[in-house]
Structure formats: C-alpha cells, structure tokens
Amino acid sequence: MSRQERIAEAIRQEASLIIHDKLKDPRLGFTTITRVEVTPDLRYAKIFFSVLGNEESYKKTKDALDSALGFVRKLVARRLNLRFAPEIAFYDDRSTEYSVRIEEVLNEIKELDGEKKPKKGRRGNKKA
Numbered sequence: 579m580s581r582q583e584r585i586a587e588a589i590r591q592e593a594s595l596i597i598h599d600k601l602k603d604p605r606l607g608f609t610t611i612t613r614v615e616v617t618p619d620l621r622y623a624k625i626f627f628s629v630l631g632n633e634e635s636y637k638k639t640k641d642a643l644d645s646a647l648g649f650v651r652k653l654v655a656r657r658l659n660l661r662f663a664p665e666i667a668f669y670d671d672r673s674t675e676y677s678v679r680i681e682e683v684l685n686e687i688k689e690l691d692g693e694k695k696p697k698k699g700r701r702g703n704k705k706a
Contacts, residue, residue, distance in 0.1 A: 586613075628670070
C-alpha cells in the first residue's frame, strides 16, 4: 500500500470520527464517509460521504460539512501529525443508492424471466 493510500485511509477514519463525535450540527444526517481521494503531493483531499435519506438530507448534510470544513481540516492535520494540512472538499457519494437500484432491476428481470419459462419437474426424485 502506497503512502498516498495510507494517508487517504487515515484521513477517512479520522474524518469519520470527527464528524460523528465532534460535530453537533443538527443538519447532519446519518453520515458515512465512504472514501477519500488524495493527490500525489498530499495537498488536496476529496472526502466522499453518503447519507441515509432523501435529496434534502444530502443537501443539509453537505451544507453542514461545508460549514465545518476548516474545523475538520485542522483536526485531521493535528491527529495525523501532517506537515501540511491538506485542503479538503466534501462530495456526496451516491454509489450505494445506485447499487441498490441495480439490484432491484436485476431482481425484476429475474422474476419476469422466471414467469416466462415453464417450470420443469425435478429429476431423480422417483420413489421405487
């Protein structure tokens, strides 16, 4: 694992702890930090988050995170003992919702496919 990947993972863990333990903003929903992308020079970090809820929950959480940006940046740099505090930005991550929707569509296709095919009897279940 490269240094860049280790720093990204450490930032993910620390940002998650800070958001859950230190931020008391009522706009924050049930937030999960899904991943962090760090530039090779470690100067910039994109923090991706997911929220349980609707579009309004995402907007409120994004506003709350953006308003706490400096606080989160300062604590992350202090806890990780980094020479330079990376510039951070929060981005919403909709991949979980997307994967759930794909699974729903696949299940619908499977159900439709099952209705079209005639059911076959089981082999080898004859009693003597």
